[in-house]
Amino acid sequence: MSMYLSSSELCAALAVPDLSDSSGDDPAGGVHALALLFDCIIEAATAPDALPHRVVRSSPLVATVDNYDALGFDARAITRDRRHSRYVSPTVMLRSHTSAGIPALLRQLEADGDRDEVLVLPGLVFRRDQIDRTHVAAPHQVDVWRVSAPTRRKVAELRDMVDALVSAVLPGARWREVPAAHPYTQKGRQIDVLLDGEWLELAECGLIDPALLARCGLDPERWSGLALGLGLDRALMLRKGIDDIRVLRSTDPRAVAQLRDLTPWRPISTLPLVTRDLSILIDEDDDDETLGDTVRRALGAVGMPELT
Incomplete structure (x- = not known):
């Protein structure tokens, strides 16, 4: 396996459409269900306090240091291996998670300013992954981070944010939190939802790690925040009851017609x-x-x- 992507591989990756971006949809064809679900997530993340927010759609090409080191990933983390990540050069890669855009945004904040803002980072992420009904090499993700100074954000507020997002993605669903470790959060947890008697993973979240804030030039005694990330493809599949992730990019008219809203999926024949x-x-x-x-x-x- 080559250590770096070829120019043709890179061009092919960058040409994959981001279905969560409604600005790229054909007005005559309507907005993709992923974009509709993304709009629901933004509304949930900013209500009920009408928090100011920014949707940041940046290039999927990121500095390797921001994808891993700035976020606190261990130098020996297996995800760094070229078998899992897609490198363009020794210092640049296709992001493996939308969290890779967070360090640059934090560095841009005025260190002494007051702030309570929600940063929303959607987009495609790229991995070397198997391709089957639950995996693709370029899934959609979204990170929702609430960054504040000088008010300290608390776990109770994190639970409120999770509750609002679960209600937006899967109205009426029960959810639970399971302890989970992330290099860029404290008190991390995995969020599972109960569907058809089975607990299924939906999101990961936690309080922003003070060490990450310090690495980005922000005083962790003054700055704090909440961090949450989820896979949009999986969220939409759970919302509509789709069992094959490849359906989301189907060109079959019977599938396309059902991917213009958030109503339950009606199975169609693959023949x-x-x-x-x-x-x-x-x-x-x-x-x-x-x-x-x-x-x-x-x-x-x-x-x-x-x-x-």
């Missing part, structure tokens, strides 16, 4: 549409093999690609 019927009279000694040839001859060359 090609039937465009013609054929009745055949057969002899009693015909078998499957000869019958197949009879059908092919009857349909001619036009029908053969679909039947072979």
Whole structure:
């Protein structure tokens, strides 16, 4: 495996459309359900206090130091391995999580200023991952961070934010918190939701680690905040009851029509549409093999690609 992406691999990755960005949708076709769900998340993150917020859509090309070191990842973290991350050069990579944009934003804040703001960072992230019904190499993520000074943010406020976001993504769903470790949070936890009698992971969150604030030039005695991240693809799949992540980029008109709203998914067949019927009279000694040839001859060359 090459250590760095080739120019063609990089161009292909950067050309993948971000379905959470409604500005890229065809007005005639409507907004993708991922963008609709993202709008619900923004509303939940800023209400009920009408908090000021910024949606930051930055380039997926980030400094490796911001993707890992600035966020506090251990130098030996397995995620750094080129088998998992997609490097462009020794110092630049395709981000492996939207949290990679946080250090640059924190460094831009006025260290002595007062602030209570929600930073929302959506976009595609890139991994070397298997491709099946629950994995793709370029999933969508969103980070929601509330950054404050001088007011200290507390765990109770983190729970309130989680409750609002769960209600926005999965109205009426029960949720629980499970202790979890993240290099850039304290009191970290995993958020699970109960669906059809099964607990499923939805998000990760915690209080912003004071060490991260200090590395970004902010006094941790004065600054604090809440951090939450979730996978938008998984959230939408849970919301609509979709069991295959590849459906989200389907061009099948039957799928596209259902990806313009947040209503429950109606399963569609993966088999090609039937465009013609054929009745055949057969002899009693015909078998499957000869019958197949009879059908092919009857349909001619036009029908053969679909039947072979």
